[in-house]
Amino acid sequence: MNMNTPAIKSAVVLCTGEVMHKRLRPAKNAFRYGVFFIRVPVRDIKDINRMSTPKLFSVNRFNALSFHERDHGxxxxxLAQWIDALLKSEGISDADGEIWLQCFPRVFGYVFNPVSFWFCHRQNGELRAVVCEVRNTFGEKHLYLLENGGKLVNGEELQARKIFHVSPFCKVEGNYRFCFMKAQQDLRGQAAQHSLIKHLARIDYEDAEGPLLLTSVSGREQVMSNMQIVRVMLRYPFMTLGVVLRIHVQALRLWIKRVPFFSKPIPPTEELSR
Incomplete structure (x- = not known):
């Protein structure tokens, strides 16, 4: 599927999938777990609550599942005003189409997003740029802008220099390699009017010695309904508090394996880098 074609216009999309993380050295460590996340049409945020949105989901209001603008940007x-100004300050003036923000939602008011992705499209649907909004457990954040000067194609590899502290078990050096993919599988029979849209965001990290971390978050779009919200909350009961708990559990495992520990450096002065 051409990833430059917007998925579902003017409605929040619910996705279910998994997070994968694999460390290659000096001690191997790997895990994967199920998650759900949402994709929010940023330019239509003000209209979402007036649409036929499930009662268990809301924007900028407390709910079982919710999205709050103040959690981002x-x-x-x-948000639309902020991201437009950010892109224009970096010389990108043609990302004037829909902007889809992929992130974890608040669950009963709580959320922590290690990374959120802003998919910035042109009016013709082409993907122009991706902004990765990265946060650490110290309350700090940094933005990585990914673009090539033109249209981004499905599966294209993009790179950025690492300058922001995320884990005490990795130095602030080296590079990230990003890859974003979208695939569509048409259904037959009674579900022929629908399609399965899958999203994959891969972030691999390498230092001077080569590849060190392989990570990804993937998910398949679901119909956003009260029943589906109940299902995902029962299936993944530790979202999103579990995100923070798992970070600390995995840190403990690395410490037990005697992976070298690096103290937290001073955060970068710039808000955004490439």
Whole structure:
């Protein structure tokens, strides 16, 4: 499927899938677990609550599942205004189509997003840029801008230099390799009017010695309904508090395996890098 074609316009998309993480050295460590996440049409945020949205989901209001603008970008202004200004400050003025923000939602008011992805499209649906909003457990965040000067194609590899502290078991050096893919599988029979849209975001990290970490988050779009919300909350009962708990559990495992520990450096002065 051409990843430059927007998925579902003017409605929040619910996705179910998994997170994968694999460390290659000096001690091997790997895990994967099920998650659910949402994809939010940023330019239509103000209209979402007025649409036929499930009662268990809301925007900027407390609910079983919710999305709050202040959890992303600059809390002092609307998200669409913020991301447009950010892109234009970096010389990108043609990302004037829909912008899909992929992130974990709040579950009963709580959320932690290690990384959120802003997929910035042109009006013709082509993917122009991706902004990765990375956060650590110290309350700090950094933005990585990924673009090639033109249209981003499905599965294209993009790189950024690592300058932001995320884990005490990795130095702040080296590079990230990003890859974003979208695939569509048409269904037959009674479900022929629907399709399965799958999303994959892969982030691999390498230092001077070569590949060190392989990570990905993937998911398949689901119909956003009250019943589906109940199902995913029962299936993944530790979202999103479990995200933080798993971070600390995996850190303990690395410490037990005697993986070298690096103290937290001073955060970068720049908000965004490439």
């Amino acid at each position: 600059d809390a002092s202004q609307p």
